[in-house]
Amino acid sequence: MSNVAKAVELHEFSEQAVSLASNTQQNSKTPWLADVREKGLATFKRMPFPTRKTEAWKYTSLRALSAENFHRPAQQFSIANAEALFEVEGLEALRVVFVNGEFNAELSSPELLSTSGLNIIQFADANESQQKTIKTHLANVSETERNLFTALNAGLIDNGLLITVDKKVRIERPVQLVHISSQQPENASVFARCLVVLEQQAELTLIEQFVSTHETLNTIFNQTSEFIIGDAAKLNHYRLHLEDESSIHLGGVYVDLNRDSQFESYQLALGGKVKRLDVLVNHNQPGSHCEMKGVYLPKHEQQVDFHTYIEHKAAHCTTDEVYRGIMADKSKAVFNGRIHIHPDAQKTLAELSNKNLLLSNQAEINTKPELEIYADDVRCAHGATVAQLDAKARFYLQSRGISRQEAEIMLSFGFINELLDAMPLVALRDKLRPLLAQQFTSNAALTRHLLDKALAGEGQAQGVEA
Amino acid sequence: MLTIKNLHANVEDKNILKGLNLDVKPGEIHAIMGPNGAGKSTLGNVLSGREGYEVTGGDVTFDGKNLLEMETEERAREGLFLAFQYPVEIPGVSNLEFLKASVDAAREHRGEEPMDSVAFLKLAREKCKAVNLDQNFLKRGVNEGFSGGEKKRNEIMQMMMLEPKLCILDETDSGLDIDALQVVAEGVNSQRDPNRSFIVVTHYQRLLDYIVPDYVHVLADGKIVKSGGKELALELEEKGYGWIENGAA
Ligand SMILES: Nc1ncnc2c1ncn2[C@@H]1O[C@H](COP(=O)(O)OP(=O)(O)O)[C@@H](O)[C@H]1O
Ligand SMILES: [Mg+2]
Numbered sequence: 001m002s003n004v005a006k007a008v009e010l011h012e013f014s015e016q017a018v019s020l021a022s023n024t025q026q027n028s029k030t031p032w033l034a035d036v037r038e039k040g041l042a043t044f045k046r047m048p049f050p051t052r053k054t055e056a057w058k059y060t061s062l063r064a065l066s067a068e069n070f071h072r073p074a075q076q077f078s079i080a081n082a083e084a085l086f087e088v089e090g091l092e093a094l095r096v097v098f099v100n101g102e103f104n105a106e107l108s109s110p111e112l113l114s115t116s117g118l119n120i121i122q123f124a125d126a127n128e129s130q131q132k133t134i135k136t137h138l139a140n141v142s143e144t145e146r147n148l149f150t151a152l153n154a155g156l157i158d159n160g161l162l163i164t165v166d167k168k169v170r171i172e173r174p175v176q177l178v179h180i181s182s183q184q185p186e187n188a189s190v191f192a193r194c195l196v197v198l199e200q201q202a203e204l205t206l207i208e209q210f211v212s213t214h215e216t217l218n219t220i221f222n223q224t225s226e227f228i229i230g231d232a233a234k235l236n237h238y239r240l241h242l243e244d245e246s247s248i249h250l251g252g253v254y255v256d257l258n259r260d261s262q263f264e265s266y267q268l269a270l271g272g273k274v275k276r277l278d279v280l281v282n283h284n285q286p287g288s289h290c291e292m293k294g295v296y297l298p299k300h301e302q303q304v305d306f307h308t309y310i311e312h313k314a315a316h317c318t319t320d321e322v323y324r325g326i327m328a329d330k331s332k333a334v335f336n337g338r339i340h341i342h343p344d345a346q347k348t349l350a351e352l353s354n355k356n357l358l359l360s361n362q363a364e365i366n367t368k369p370e371l372e373i374y375a376d377d378v379r380c381a382h383g384a385t386v387a388q389l390d391a392k393a394r395f396y397l398q399s400r401g402i403s404r405q406e407a408e409i410m411l412s413f414g415f416i417n418e419l420l421d422a423m424p425l426v427a428l429r430d431k432l433r434p435l436l437a438q439q440f441t442s443n444a445a446l447t448r449h450l451l452d453k454a455l456a457g458e459g460q461a462q463g464v465e466a
Numbered sequence: 467m468l469t470i471k472n473l474h475a476n477v478e479d480k481n482i483l484k485g486l487n488l489d490v491k492p493g494e495i496h497a498i499m500g501p502n503g504a505g506k507s508t509l510g511n512v513l514s515g516r517e518g519y520e521v522t523g524g525d526v527t528f529d530g531k532n533l534l535e536m537e538t539e540e541r542a543r544e545g546l547f548l549a550f551q552y553p554v555e556i557p558g559v560s561n562l563e564f565l566k567a568s569v570d571a572a573r574e575h576r577g578e579e580p581m582d583s584v585a586f587l588k589l590a591r592e593k594c595k596a597v598n599l600d601q602n603f604l605k606r607g608v609n610e611g612f613s614g615g616e617k618k619r620n621e622i623m624q625m626m627m628l629e630p631k632l633c634i635l636d637e638t639d640s641g642l643d644i645d646a647l648q649v650v651a652e653g654v655n656s657q658r659d660p661n662r663s664f665i666v667v668t669h670y671q672r673l674l675d676y677i678v679p680d681y682v683h684v685l686a687d688g689k690i691v692k693s694g695g696k697e698l699a700l701e702l703e704e705k706g707y708g709w710i711e712n713g714a715a
Pocket of ligand 1: 478501503505506507509
């Protein structure tokens with residue numbers, strides 16, 4: 001019974017999505033992107049809605065999606081104390097802030113437009129040459145066929161964000177792209193888009209940060225980012241999903257790597273009702289390097305789902321991918337990591353490691369690292385582990401007087417500490433440490449030693465290389 | 467300080483300790499020797515309350531209190547310290563944060579304030595130096611990537627930080643070269659105190675040249691089968707354990 005009812009609803013979900021898309025098409029701020037939208041929508045219509053039998057959605061429930069979500073969010077420009085939601089002390093970032101999908105100039109850095117070599121512009125305000133850049137790249141990297149919600153996102157692109165860095169320019173200050181979600185008067189959806197183009201030898205640090213006001217969220221947040229990294233260019237990327245647990249996020253990160261270019265990415269996801277992130281990296285040209293480190297920390301009844309796809313299409317490229325997850329309570333996580341070595345990708349070095357810690361008998365992890373190799377001269381390794389807290393280690397800590405609870409929290413935090421310590425942005429790391437420690441307990445007495453700055457400052461330098 | 471009466475203990479339903487008696491007074495050093503598999507490490511684990519080590523009979527009194535009723539961490543806070551035969555590696559938890567948590571736990575148990583971080587760092591560096599460990603070890607994960615000898619020196623360093631009442635050293639000398647052995651012995655000797663006792667578990671008489679015991683016991687098949695003064699260690703070195711075990715049977 002309930003399955004049938006749900007099926008009908010999901011059918012309605014698609015219908016509503018299509019109707020919102022045609023509405024967007026008619027009233028768009030970017031009529032020159034009509035083709036992109038049309039193509040995205042056509043793909044969306046062609047793809048069946050995922051069921052339990054759909055491989056890519058086998059373990060993540062989409063029950064929380066509803067047809068009632070297809071309203072545009074009501075705008076709320078003044079959020080009390082908004083800075084506190086995303087401010088990172090000492091980061092000195094160029095801030096680009098969106099509230100419920102709309103650009104918010106007040107919260108954004110005034111000097112956004114005056115940094116030489118860096119262009120940040122909304123699609124609707126793009127000049128002719130910027131429009132040309134957008135049309136060349138938009139929805140080209142994101143293979144919409146892989147994910148229905150990425151296709152839908154393309155069908156609904158209206159006013160995305162373009163970030164470009166000119167040839168040979170290294171932007172010192174990180175760009176902090178913040179998306180704030182707030183509770184809506186009626187269920188709504190936000191479709192956001194980001195396109196980053198780094199010209200050759202350019203370098204940029206981009207932080208994509210998703211936060212929410214501490215109310216119940218009733219928005220589907222659908223966001224797709226595309227990064228085109230030019231020859232010998234480098235993107236330092238952070239994607240931080242820090243929204244409230246009531247959030248639904250369907251996200252995608254799609255990356256094109258050109259000759260000798262680099263993508264270094266740190267991804268962090270707290271759990272939500274649905275939190276799905278697809279990451280696709282194309283090694284298109286020889287010599288490119290991809291380094292991804294990810295952490296997911298669902299608890300309560302939250303879900304997190306990471307699907308990563310690394311396409312080695314050219315020779316002499318390297319991938320180093322490390323994801324770690326800690327699942328508490330009745331939460332569920334999925335890690336599906338695929339590395340695909342195409343026939344021309346000789347001399348590839350690729351490694352994928354996924355380690356998981358289950359803090360409760362009712363928590364669940366479905367991990368599936370996959371290697372598909374069609375070239376013969378490559379070095380590849382992949383592995384996944386699932387474990388519970390190490391009783392020997394816990395006993396060792398307790399035998400030195402540390403309480404069982406504090407020992408468990410130190411060990412849990414220790415499981416992800418290494419990835420956190422590897423983050424080059426110290427200010428961001430300092431912001432995240434307490435935030436992550438709080439995921440394990442709200443009792444500050446139990447986290448005070450692992451958060452003791454005097455000791456951590458001593459520890460960091462070495463921790464990275466260990 | 468420590469009185470063990472007729473202690474029986476099982477590991478995985480197998481009877482390992484079979485009526486062990488031992489009396490350690492404040493300031494004394496007791497050496498325990500004995501063949502592999504005799505139950506020496508089991509004794510240390512039982513005394514520190516490790517899960518899976520089931521006491522099936524006997525009493526243990528530590529400083530006037532019933533030790534067996536306490537949780538592992540409580541025993542430590544009361545002043546019991548076990549230097550492990552095989553210290554575990556704990557990547558991701560730094561030696562510093564671990565040590566600070568340990569020191570604070572004991573202090574708070576005594577009703578004192580947690581230690582000031584700066585004073586703590588100074589002390590930790592000092593103790594590191596005393597056991598000849600590079601300062602960098604403090605920043606690393608607990609025992610992470612340490613050599614065998616470094617792990618043992620780290621145990622002694624922790625002991626010096628925590629200033630326990632009773633220290634059990636479980637084969638802390640095994641696998642150490644002579645220089646490292648001297649460092650460990652000096653560490654222990656520096657902690658000798660009329661109010662602090664030691665139980666030194668070892669296979670080799672040579673450690674006892676540096677840490678001179680008041681008593682030497684032979685533990686075989688779950689019991690103390692012979693006790694004597696420090697000259698017993700020399701005798702054991704010469705003749706092995708066979709003559710005692712046979713005599714005891
Ligand atoms: N955790 C354990 N699980 C199973 N058997 C154990 C365990 N620990 C000790 N034993 C057994 O108990 C006996 C005594 O071991 P142990 O106390 O380590 O001896 P010693 O330290 O004197 O060499 C041995 O037979 C050993 O196999
Ligand atoms: Mg032993």
